[in-house]
Amino acid sequence: xxxxxxxxxxxxxxxxxxxxxxxxxxxxxxxxxxxxxxxxxxxxxxxxxxxxxxxxxxxxxxxxxxxxxxxxxxxxxxxxxxxxxxxxxxxxxxxxxxxxxxxxxxxxxxxxxxxxxxxxxxxxxxxxxxxxxxxxxxxxxxxxxxxxxxxxxxxxxxxxxxxxxxxxxxxxxxxxxxxxxxxxxxxxxxxxxxxxxxxxxxxxxxxxxxxxxxxxxxxxxxxxxxxxxxxxxxxxxxxxxxxxxxxxx
Amino acid sequence: xxxxxxxxxxxxxxxxxxxxxxxxxxxxxxxxxxxxxxxxxxxxxxxxxxxxxxxxxxxxxxxxxxxxxxxxxxxxxxxxxxxxxxxxxxxxxxxxxxxxxxxxxxxxxxxxxxxxxxxxxxxxxxxxxxxxxxxxxxxxxxxxxxxxxxxxxxxxxxxxxxxxxxxxxxxxxxxxxxxxxxxxxxxxxxxxxxxxxxxxxxxxxxxxxxxxxxxxxxxxxxxxxxxxxxxxxxxxxxxxxxxxxxxxx
DNA sequence: ATCAATTGTGCTGTTTTTTGCAATATATTA
DNA sequence: TAATATATTGCAAAAAACAGCACAATTGAT
Numbered sequence: 001x002x003x004x005x006x007x008x009x010x011x012x013x014x015x016x017x018x019x020x021x022x023x024x025x026x027x028x029x030x031x032x033x034x035x036x037x038x039x040x041x042x043x044x045x046x047x048x049x050x051x052x053x054x055x056x057x058x059x060x061x062x063x064x065x066x067x068x069x070x071x072x073x074x075x076x077x078x079x080x081x082x083x084x085x086x087x088x089x090x091x092x093x094x095x096x097x098x099x100x101x102x103x104x105x106x107x108x109x110x111x112x113x114x115x116x117x118x119x120x121x122x123x124x125x126x127x128x129x130x131x132x133x134x135x136x137x138x139x140x141x142x143x144x145x146x147x148x149x150x151x152x153x154x155x156x157x158x159x160x161x162x163x164x165x166x167x168x169x170x171x172x173x174x175x176x177x178x179x180x181x182x183x184x185x186x187x188x189x190x191x192x193x194x195x196x197x198x199x200x201x202x203x204x205x206x207x208x209x210x211x212x213x214x215x216x217x218x219x220x221x222x223x224x225x226x227x228x229x230x231x232x233x234x235x236x237x238x239x240x241x242x243x244x245x246x247x248x249x
Numbered sequence: 250x251x252x253x254x255x256x257x258x259x260x261x262x263x264x265x266x267x268x269x270x271x272x273x274x275x276x277x278x279x280x281x282x283x284x285x286x287x288x289x290x291x292x293x294x295x296x297x298x299x300x301x302x303x304x305x306x307x308x309x310x311x312x313x314x315x316x317x318x319x320x321x322x323x324x325x326x327x328x329x330x331x332x333x334x335x336x337x338x339x340x341x342x343x344x345x346x347x348x349x350x351x352x353x354x355x356x357x358x359x360x361x362x363x364x365x366x367x368x369x370x371x372x373x374x375x376x377x378x379x380x381x382x383x384x385x386x387x388x389x390x391x392x393x394x395x396x397x398x399x400x401x402x403x404x405x406x407x408x409x410x411x412x413x414x415x416x417x418x419x420x421x422x423x424x425x426x427x428x429x430x431x432x433x434x435x436x437x438x439x440x441x442x443x444x445x446x447x448x449x450x451x452x453x454x455x456x457x458x459x460x461x462x463x464x465x466x467x468x469x470x471x472x473x474x475x476x477x478x479x480x481x482x483x484x485x486x487x488x489x490x491x492x493x494x495x496x497x498x
Numbered sequence: 499a500t501c502a503a504t505t506g507t508g509c510t511g512t513t514t515t516t517t518g519c520a521a522t523a524t525a526t527t528a
Numbered sequence: 529t530a531a532t533a534t535a536t537t538g539c540a541a542a543a544a545a546c547a548g549c550a551c552a553a554t555t556g557a558t
Binding site: 003031032034035038053054 | 505506507508509514515516
């Protein structure tokens with residue numbers, strides 16, 4: 001087998017599977033590992049792939065110098081936020097949860113819209129300040145360093161005294177069977193309170209989180225009135241969530 | 250499984266859920282915790298995520314508070330903040346007001362210092378988050394768009410229920426005769442409540458504001474225990490404030 | 499066609515990297 | 529404070545990379 005031929009095969013394999021093991025290739029091409037190593041070395045020098053310890057990785061797979069370190073999956077989250085904004089009406093009283101998706105929602109609130117908006121997220125609150133027609137009320141409490149939101153008994157109690165039209169919430173994990181779950185127990189307590197404080201709960205959730213779960217449960221999936229993902233509501237991935245009294249958007 | 254693959258998986262998990270446990274990842278990837286720890290360490294060194302005790306958190310959630318170079322009279326305010334920091338002790342419970350001078354104080358809190366810190370200023374709260382040993386409690390309320398702080402009856406009431414060792418406050422205007430005054434009535438109500446909630450009140454005030462006044466009065470100058478300016482305490486400009494039971498710093 | 503030079507390939511021994519484990523130190527939590 | 533969880537360190541085994549070498553295949557010039 002010629003070198004060219006071999007390298008072409010290697011490249012195809014890499015593109016196909018995003019990654020290869022040198023030993024696998026050597027095996028299937030029936031050459032020594034050294035040969036494959038040399039081939040891969042050349043291909044790496046030609047920037048056709050990236051050589052790593054033990055194998056090679058497709059260039060498309062490797063994250064190129066952190067394109068947007070700010071928000072993961074920003075496009076999807078913006079799509080979700082846009083759908084959520086369509087629910088807002090003049091005079092609405094809403095709640096906006098923490099998290100990057102909810103932050104996008106706050107960002108996309110139209111400047112002319114007159115609303116009252118509760119939140120317990122510092123970044124969301126800062127964003128709301130720039131909306132000239134939004135009255136922002138911050139629910140205080142002990143600030144969680146990681147989530148940058150209020151937590152604790154006081155926060156939960158304060159939430160028990162309000163009732164908003166729409167509560168826009170995020171979640172760490174969601175599953176049709178196990179409902180909304182979180183990594184952090186404190187956060188769960190707060191989210192429970194938020195759902196309680198909302199006439200209608202709207203879940204903002206990128207599809208990547210579907211069918212994932214964790215230790216602590218926030219609520220069953222039925223507790224959610226509307227679920228917004230970046231997907232088309234007819235998408236098959238959303239099938240488990242159909243016929244459960246949930247409005248998919 | 251290649252190391253790169255593993256690291257990519259870890260990164261995706263972190264960005265998706267904001268936070269992960271090393272043990273969870275080790276479990277799902279079927280490698281030892283040590284390996285995951287080493288991976289996370291590398292990713293942290295590459296600034297792809299932030300490693301914390303027991304896990305890792307997404308960078309999107311660690312808002313890197315950039316020192317604001319646009320602050321007016323930053324040098325003076327930093328000088329004041331440095332003096333204020335010297336009052337802080339391990340285990341102190343303090344309150345930090347809004348405003349750029351107080352924000353400087355928050356910024357200069359030593360990272361090792363274990364404290365509890367109340368505030369009603371969004372920027373101050375965000376700054377406090379980056380202090381690993383400071384417990385931050387935010388006093389909620391209606392957010393003032395201009396001052397970026399909580400205001401209103403609820404805020405005032407909440408303040409009436411706490412008592413801190415030191416209250417570090419700013420003021421719009423100060424005069425030996427007319428005391429602390431403000432432009433905004435709502436702000437005055439809050440500041441009154443803060444002073445009431447403090448065993449000792451510390452005024453942070455650049456010398457430029459000395460001998461100025463405005464419409465609404467916060468308190469007499471006697472209500473202040475310590476007054477910090479960027480000037481030497483012996484400076485003549487401070488003469489009007491001497492012999493009034495005020496400690497000049 | 500012959501011979502020397504070049505290139506490609508596999509092999510060997512050595513070095514480096516990766517990984518898991520164990521012992522100890524440190525941090526966190528109750 | 530004790531008890532538990534997590535970090536750190538050093539170490540050893542395995543895997544992989546590397547360097548050097550031998551040898552075959554190919555090339556190119558005579």
